[in-house]
Amino acid sequence: MYIIFGCGATGNAVIDALNKAGKDILIIDKDESALSSWKEKGLNVMVSDIETFDLDSQHCKSTSVFVILTGDSKGNLSLAMKIKEKMPDNFVLVKASSQGETEALESSGVDMILQAGNVLAKEILSAFETAEMEHSASTLVNIIKESDDREVAIFLQDNPDPDAIASGLTLKRICQFCDIESSIYYGGTISHQKNRALVNLLDIDLINIKTREEVMKTVRSAGKIALIEASIPSKNNILSIEVTPNLIFDHHQIDISSVKGDFVDIQPEIGATATMMTKYIRQLNIKPDVSLATALLYGIRTDTKEFTRNTTPDDFEAASYLSPLVDTTVMSQLEFPPMRLETLDIIGRAIKNKRIRGSYLVSFVEFITDRDALPQAAEMMLQLEGVYTVLVFGINDDKVQLSARSRDTRINLGLILQSAFGELNSGGHATMAAGSINLGILSDANDRASLLKVTSDAIRKKFFSAVGAEFEQEAIPSDGDHQLHSK
Numbered sequence: 001m002y003i004i005f006g007c008g009a010t011g012n013a014v015i016d017a018l019n020k021a022g023k024d025i026l027i028i029d030k031d032e033s034a035l036s037s038w039k040e041k042g043l044n045v046m047v048s049d050i051e052t053f054d055l056d057s058q059h060c061k062s063t064s065v066f067v068i069l070t071g072d073s074k075g076n077l078s079l080a081m082k083i084k085e086k087m088p089d090n091f092v093l094v095k096a097s098s099q100g101e102t103e104a105l106e107s108s109g110v111d112m113i114l115q116a117g118n119v120l121a122k123e124i125l126s127a128f129e130t131a132e133m134e135h136s137a138s139t140l141v142n143i144i145k146e147s148d149d150r151e152v153a154i155f156l157q158d159n160p161d162p163d164a165i166a167s168g169l170t171l172k173r174i175c176q177f178c179d180i181e182s183s184i185y186y187g188g189t190i191s192h193q194k195n196r197a198l199v200n201l202l203d204i205d206l207i208n209i210k211t212r213e214e215v216m217k218t219v220r221s222a223g224k225i226a227l228i229e230a231s232i233p234s235k236n237n238i239l240s241i242e243v244t245p246n247l248i249f250d251h252h253q254i255d256i257s258s259v260k261g262d263f264v265d266i267q268p269e270i271g272a273t274a275t276m277m278t279k280y281i282r283q284l285n286i287k288p289d290v291s292l293a294t295a296l297l298y299g300i301r302t303d304t305k306e307f308t309r310n311t312t313p314d315d316f317e318a319a320s321y322l323s324p325l326v327d328t329t330v331m332s333q334l335e336f337p338p339m340r341l342e343t344l345d346i347i348g349r350a351i352k353n354k355r356i357r358g359s360y361l362v363s364f365v366e367f368i369t370d371r372d373a374l375p376q377a378a379e380m381m382l383q384l385e386g387v388y389t390v391l392v393f394g395i396n397d398d399k400v401q402l403s404a405r406s407r408d409t410r411i412n413l414g415l416i417l418q419s420a421f422g423e424l425n426s427g428g429h430a431t432m433a434a435g436s437i438n439l440g441i442l443s444d445a446n447d448r449a450s451l452l453k454v455t456s457d458a459i460r461k462k463f464f465s466a467v468g469a470e471f472e473q474e475a476i477p478s479d480g481d482h483q484l485h486s487k
Contacts, residue, residue, distance in 0.1 A: 001026060001063045002128070005050055005079065006070035007034040010095060010114070014067060017125045019043060022269050026059055029070075050075045055086050064135055065128055068094040069114075073101050081108045091131040136265065137283040143246060143263050144178045147223025151181040155245070157229040157236050158188030158436075159371050160206075162198050163272045164229035166299035167249060169204065169292055170277035171226055177286050185209045185218060187238025192372030197337035198298060201330050202291045209238055219243055229273055231259045231266055235424055236436060249273055251303075252427050253414045268429065271307075271315040274299035278318040293325035298334055310429050343373040350377035350392050355460060357469035359388040359408065364456040368394040374403035375434070382407060389413065391463050395439065400455060402426060402435035411467070420466035 004015055007029045015038065018025050026044045029035050035045040046059075050070055054060075066083050068076045073096075080094045093112040096102040105113050112127055144152060152175050156164045168184045175182035185207045190196055199206065209215060215238055219225055225239075226247035231254050233239035248261040253268045267276055274296045281288060288296065300319055304311045307319070349365040361381050365374070374392050381390040388408040394401055402421070406413045413433040417426035426435025439455070 001059065002065045002067060003028065003059060003063050004067045004069065005029070005053075005076075006068065006095075007031070007038070008069060008071060011067075011069040014069065014125075015043070018128070021125055023128075026063075028053065050079045053079070055082060060087070063090065064132065065091045066093070068092070070095075073097065077101070077104055077108060080105060080110050084109045089135070091128070091135070093127075133279060133283050137280055140174065140247070140263060140280065141178055141284070144175055144180050144224060147180050149180070150221065150223030151183055152224045152226055152247075153218050153222035154182055154184045154226045154228060155230075155237055155239050156184060156186040156206075158186065158238060159192075159195075160186045160188075160190065160229065161192070161195055161299075161302065161372075162295065163274050163299035163303040165195070165198060165204060165206070166292075166295035167228045167273040167277045168206075169295055170274070170281060170288075171228065171247070171249070173286060173288065173292055174280060174284065177284060180223070183207055185238070188371070189369075190372075191340070191370045192376070193337040193339050193343065194302065194334060195372060197334050198295065201333055202295055204291075204295070212240060215240055215243075227261075231264075232424070235427075236434070249276060251276065253412075253429060254427060255423065258423070270312055271310040272300045272303035274303070275312075275315045275318040278322065279314070282321065288322070288325060290325060290327045293322045294327045294330050297322040297326050298331065309431055340370060340373075342368070342370045343376060346370060346373040346394070347377045347380055350381060354381065356387065357464055359386060360391075360464065360467055360469045361387045361389070362391045362393075362460050362463055364452070364459070365392060365394040366452060368396050368401070371396050371401045374401055375405070375432075378403045378405040381405075389467065391459075393459050395451075395455060398439050400437045400439055400459060402433075402437070402459070404428070404433045404435075406431050416463075416466050420462040 001024045002018055003026045004011060005028050007027065015025060015027060026046060027035060027038050028046045028048050030047065030049045032047045035047065039045045050072065068079055070076055076094050080092055083090060083092050092110045093114065094105050094110050095114045096105055102113050154168050154171050156168050172182045172184060187209060190199060209218065224246040225243060227237060227239060227245040228249050230237040231248050231250045233243045234241040244260050246262045248259060248264045250266045251268055251270050251273045254266060256266060259266065265276060270276060278296055297319055300315055304315055346365050346368055350363040353365065354361055354363040363381060365377065374394060378390045378392045381387065381392065382405045389406040389411065391402060391404045402417065404413050404417060412430045414428035414430060417428065417433045417435050421435050421437055425437045426433060428434055
């Protein structure tokens with residue numbers, strides 16, 4: 001969080017820049033009327049005099065940057081000195097209107113001084129981002145080094161994609177930089193042809209872990225636990241719900257109040273977690289080798305769909321940095337890996353079993369072993385004329401797996417899936433989302449025809465209801481009506 005003191009011309013410019021950048025802000029001014037316009041825009045405001053502001057408040061505990069921009073020069077200096085004395089590691093920026101004020105502030109140890117009118121708001125924002133990145137990278141290194149020579153256990157999302165794999169490799173490289181051993185673990189499977197190609201071509205060492213006993217044994221022996229491309233234990237990852245990770249990196253939408261960890265970096269506005277991890281190694285002056293650079297760039301390209309989905313300037317900047325370092329031969333091989341027969345079969349079932357209501361398409365592909373075929377089927381269905389939102393789902397072991405895609409700018413797909421199936425069962429971005437639901441909560445059916453019927457109706461009804469589309473009940477099929485693919 002950023003705490004801003006003062007709503008004058010400079011303060012308002014800074015607040016506007018931070019707000020447009022999506023930052024969490026608390027605005028403080030002694031004049032309630034000066035805060036009214038920001039309050040109407042939904043920003044957090046507080047009426048308080050800077051001399052009486054409580055630095056022991058809960059707001060300060062979650063703040064790393066203080067910006068003091070009031071017209072009270074003596075008050076500004078006094079507050080800056082109090083903050084630096086109480087929280088010396090926090091970034092403090094103060095406005096000065098004269099050389100005398102500047103000299104007094106310099107002696108107080110503030111991090112940045114603004115000569116009134118000399119610095120543009122976007123330059124201030126850039127300074128904040130730089131300070132924030134320095135602080136985050138330093139904190140990350142310190143936590144890793146606290147592992148007491150025991151390994152850092154890095155857990156990826158279940159069925160990890162290139163973004164998750166590359167991000168895990170980057171954290172492993174940062175651990176190496178800290179002289180700490182680490183291993184990368186994942187639940188589920190790596191079945192998508194592009195994911196398998198990445199692991200095989202770059203000879204990536206990942207440990208598949210399946211049981212609760214294995215997970216807890218690993219957790220107990222590790223010095224620190226990291227969770228990547230997921231943020232809540234047991235939600236799309238093999239960690240048990242009672243485990244609290246030390247490190248969390250993700251770029252998916254989540255209620256941040258539900259996330260628990262010592263170091264949490266979740267940036268849903270960024271296109272790929274690999275972009276975030278690239279910023280960390282650059283800040284730490286760690287040059288990636290060819291394999292890591294290739295994995296990172298491929299992770300960014302796949303999660304942003306070649307920079308056409310959820311892409312930010314940070315994603316482009318990371319890609320620009322990585323591009324000269326990659327293995328172009330491997331990158332070319334990753335573009336067109338061989339497709340498994342089951343993947344083609346699932347795509348065929350998605351076409352056959354599609355149900356369309358307006359611009360919404362839902363397709364149930366029945367029993368599957370290749371969960372990674374679902375997003376490929378969803379991407380293909382999205383190309384149909386008149387279709388703007390797609391949900392493809394299938395039964396894998398004891399779960400219903402969901403994959404959704406949208407090109408409808410009016411909806412947020414991640415929020416729709418959470419509304420339909422619950423926050424713990426689904427999540428994602430505005431244009432792409434996924435979920436995993438325990439089959440037991442849907443049906444006690446003891447024959448496959450009934451199981452397929454109940455599952456299909458329940459998922460389709462919940463989804464169509466969430467988007468406001470019509471749902472039509474259909475007759476229970478006979479066994480002969482389905483080509484079941486139970487493996």
